[in-house]
Amino acid sequence: MEKVLIYGWGSSEHLNVPEVNEGLVNLFKKMKVDYVIHEDEVTCAEGLSGLGYSDELNQIAPVIIKGIEKAVKEHGVTIAVTPYAASYYAWNFTLKDKGFELPIPMVHIVQYLYDNLPRLKFKEYKKRVLIHDGCRLGRYAGVVKEPREVLKAIPGLELVEIYHPELEVGVRNLKPWDTSPCPGGWLEIIMQPLMKHVAKNVIDRYVMPQKPDIVTSTCANGYHAFKAGQEFGKHDIEVKYFSNIVEEALEG
Amino acid sequence: MEERNVDKIYNEYVERIVTQGAENETVRIALGRAIAAFRKNRQAALNKYPHTVPLATEVRRIKEYSIEHMHELVDRACESIEENHGHCYKAKDKDEALEIFDRIIGTGKTIVQSKSLTAEEISLRHHLEEKGNEVFETDLGEFITQLLGNRPMHLLAPAINVPREEVAALLEKYTGEKIDHKDITAMVNTVRKILRDKFFKADFGINGANVISADTGSMFIIENEGNARLVTGAPPVEIALIGMEKVVPTLQDAFKTVEVTWRYANYKMPAYLNIISGPSKTGDIEKVITYGAHGPKELHVIFLDNGRSKMAKDKVYREALYCLRCGACLYECPVYEITAGYYGKKYLGGIGTIWDAFTTVGFKESVPMAYTCLRCGRCKKTCPLSIDTPKMVAKLRNDLKKMGYVPAPVRMFAEEILKIAEEQK
Numbered sequence: 001m002e003k004v005l006i007y008g009w010g011s012s013e014h015l016n017v018p019e020v021n022e023g024l025v026n027l028f029k030k031m032k033v034d035y036v037i038h039e040d041e042v043t044c045a046e047g048l049s050g051l052g053y054s055d056e057l058n059q060i061a062p063v064i065i066k067g068i069e070k071a072v073k074e075h076g077v078t079i080a081v082t083p084y085a086a087s088y089y090a091w092n093f094t095l096k097d098k099g100f101e102l103p104i105p106m107v108h109i110v111q112y113l114y115d116n117l118p119r120l121k122f123k124e125y126k127k128r129v130l131i132h133d134g135c136r137l138g139r140y141a142g143v144v145k146e147p148r149e150v151l152k153a154i155p156g157l158e159l160v161e162i163y164h165p166e167l168e169v170g171v172r173n174l175k176p177w178d179t180s181p182c183p184g185g186w187l188e189i190i191m192q193p194l195m196k197h198v199a200k201n202v203i204d205r206y207v208m209p210q211k212p213d214i215v216t217s218t219c220a221n222g223y224h225a226f227k228a229g230q231e232f233g234k235h236d237i238e239v240k241y242f243s244n245i246v247e248e249a250l251e252g
Numbered sequence: 253m254e255e256r257n258v259d260k261i262y263n264e265y266v267e268r269i270v271t272q273g274a275e276n277e278t279v280r281i282a283l284g285r286a287i288a289a290f291r292k293n294r295q296a297a298l299n300k301y302p303h304t305v306p307l308a309t310e311v312r313r314i315k316e317y318s319i320e321h322m323h324e325l326v327d328r329a330c331e332s333i334e335e336n337h338g339h340c341y342k343a344k345d346k347d348e349a350l351e352i353f354d355r356i357i358g359t360g361k362t363i364v365q366s367k368s369l370t371a372e373e374i375s376l377r378h379h380l381e382e383k384g385n386e387v388f389e390t391d392l393g394e395f396i397t398q399l400l401g402n403r404p405m406h407l408l409a410p411a412i413n414v415p416r417e418e419v420a421a422l423l424e425k426y427t428g429e430k431i432d433h434k435d436i437t438a439m440v441n442t443v444r445k446i447l448r449d450k451f452f453k454a455d456f457g458i459n460g461a462n463v464i465s466a467d468t469g470s471m472f473i474i475e476n477e478g479n480a481r482l483v484t485g486a487p488p489v490e491i492a493l494i495g496m497e498k499v500v501p502t503l504q505d506a507f508k509t510v511e512v513t514w515r516y517a518n519y520k521m522p523a524y525l526n527i528i529s530g531p532s533k534t535g536d537i538e539k540v541i542t543y544g545a546h547g548p549k550e551l552h553v554i555f556l557d558n559g560r561s562k563m564a565k566d567k568v569y570r571e572a573l574y575c576l577r578c579g580a581c582l583y584e585c586p587v588y589e590i591t592a593g594y595y596g597k598k599y600l601g602g603i604g605t606i607w608d609a610f611t612t613v614g615f616k617e618s619v620p621m622a623y624t625c626l627r628c629g630r631c632k633k634t635c636p637l638s639i640d641t642p643k644m645v646a647k648l649r650n651d652l653k654k655m656g657y658v659p660a661p662v663r664m665f666a667e668e669i670l671k672i673a674e675e676q677k
């Protein structure tokens with residue numbers, strides 16, 4: 001029987017978006033999936049390499065692996081699920097390329113939901129939702145079909161994409177996740193005072209023209225930036241993390 | 253001089269980028285207008301000339317080869333220039349380049365200059381003015397920037413942050429004449445009038461180049477305004493300052509490179525493509541070649557290293573030398589979109605951070621820019637040569653960390669994680 005390890009719990013606490021964690025818990029409850037919150041998590045560790053601390057991440061990686069091995073042993077978890085693009089990307093690409101392997105697969109929540117789509121029973125959710133792909137998940141890793149298929153499966157939900165004129169240059173063959181702008185989640189750490197300005201501008205210029213009811217991101221870090229931008233810009237729009245929308249639309 | 257503390261450098265920069273950039277509504281308005289126009293034009297240009305996209309892949313290969321063989325190609329270009337009766341120099345750094353300029357120009361001269369980031373890199377105008385020369389920037393945006401006492405805010409559009417209302421006010425102050433604050437044509441005409449006679453009175457014209465071919469020693473200068481044409485054609489002496497990375501093997505390679513450059517820089521075709529291979533000459537009297545016909549009598553070409561060789565040696569940073577300076581990545585950067593040139597020092601944006609670290613302000617002063625980049629990768633997608641700026645920025649951050657240059661917020665964040673990890677070991 002599959003048992004999920006929720007990975008990234010501490011990051012959501014750190015970024016002050018506990019609703020991401022609550023949403024995941026409610027989601028797994030509704031899906032009747034057994035889950036465990038990863039208590040031994042080294043919060044936000046995967047971001048270190050991009051911040052100049054690659055060597056340190058290499059030292060921390062075995063600690064993270066050990067923590068997950070412990071969770072496997074103590075709780076019998078079979079899969080780690082994260083709402084963070086950076087964690088997914090690190091364990092499936094950068095750290096993997098360096099030879100670090102987790103004892104169980106690390107998937108992103110959009111993939112987990114997509115793989116379980118036949119089990120998901122949705123009620124009507126009449127909202128126009130604009131999707132933003134987390135940079136590392138969409139542009140870098142190409143995990144783009146999964147979140148869209150999940151949202152499209154929700155009756156009444158109208159999915160809209162971020163527009164860019166370059167999408168109309170046939171020979172470039174670019175897709176919305178190639179050109180979508182980052183709302184600047186990492187600025188929280190590297191240059192905090194800038195974040196709300198960047199996110200507000202992204203909402204002003206790219207989100208509002210599409211007239212959605214909700215803007216969602218497939219990365220919890222992107223979501224947290226959008227939230228800050230919306231609060232700062234007082235836009236008449238809701239900001240929700242991807243799996244929170246799915247949870248709200250689920251029967252049960 | 254007392255060494256500046258990294259946190260002080262970082263804090264000053266954050267204060268500046270937030271208050272003068274992000275919180276400045278004027279910057280946002282001007283950038284919003286410019287970015288929308290740029291994207292629309294580029295879409296039209298690439299749709300009309302779709303061959304540009306595969307051509308860009310070919311240009312990437314040309315640049316890879318050229319940087320690998322940079323010194324050899326510069327030597328070959330110098331031979332070609334001398335063969336064409338020009339003078340060629342190689343400057344290993346800023347001081348050497350400025351010294352060459354001083355030797356050629358001296359003092360008390362009038363100089364017209366066309367837009368050149370390489371000149372900006374070595375603060376050329378400032379230096380020549382200090383030596384008692386009068387220097388006029390002739391690119392319209394650069395001229396506005398000069399009047400403002402500011403520095404360029406974009407590779408192609410130096411005054412991108414200045415809306416029309418401010419330009420009009422500035423020109424009114426300069427000329428003492430009334431200018432309609434909405435009438436851009438009137439503003440352009442005013443600048444034309446101001447600069448017209450300067451081109452012909454100038455003793456020297458200074459220009460940069462988009463690319464130079466080693467086999468023929470031909471510099472290519474893309475422009476729309478016609479000022480580069482006058483700068484390189486009217487004064488009796490022309491001096492070109494060219495970064496070593498601009499050299500490509502052949503004339504054919506140069507044509508390919510400039511076409512990709514202007515197309516990705518949002519032009520179907522620029523108004524002018526200047527190709528200059530030597531001083532002006534004529535053989536019209538008895539086929540005796542005489543130098544100094546209608547154009548300059550002398551041509552001096554200075555190749556600038558100034559950190560480029562060091563960049564070329566590193567397999568990650570080397571990519572920065574492929575940059576065509578089309579400016580497209582800046583328009584796609586979510587931070588630049590609200591801060592303009594406040595994200596950078598001499599060079600701008602993510603790619604500019606690498607350039608600034610190696611060629612202008614050095615590694616320590618580049619710290620805040622290195623920690624402005626989101627590493628979101630949108631620039632790489634838009635770049636004609638798919639230059640991996642996020643990868644270079646990650647390497648720069650790691651190198652800065654090894655030098656002990658990490659700003660406080662990042663340091664504290666990392667230390668917290670390392671502490672948790674240590675506890676869990």
Ligand code: SF4
Nearest residue numbers: 575576578579581635
């Ligand atoms: S990095 Fe690429 S997109 Fe940016 S200016 Fe250079 S060539 Fe253009």
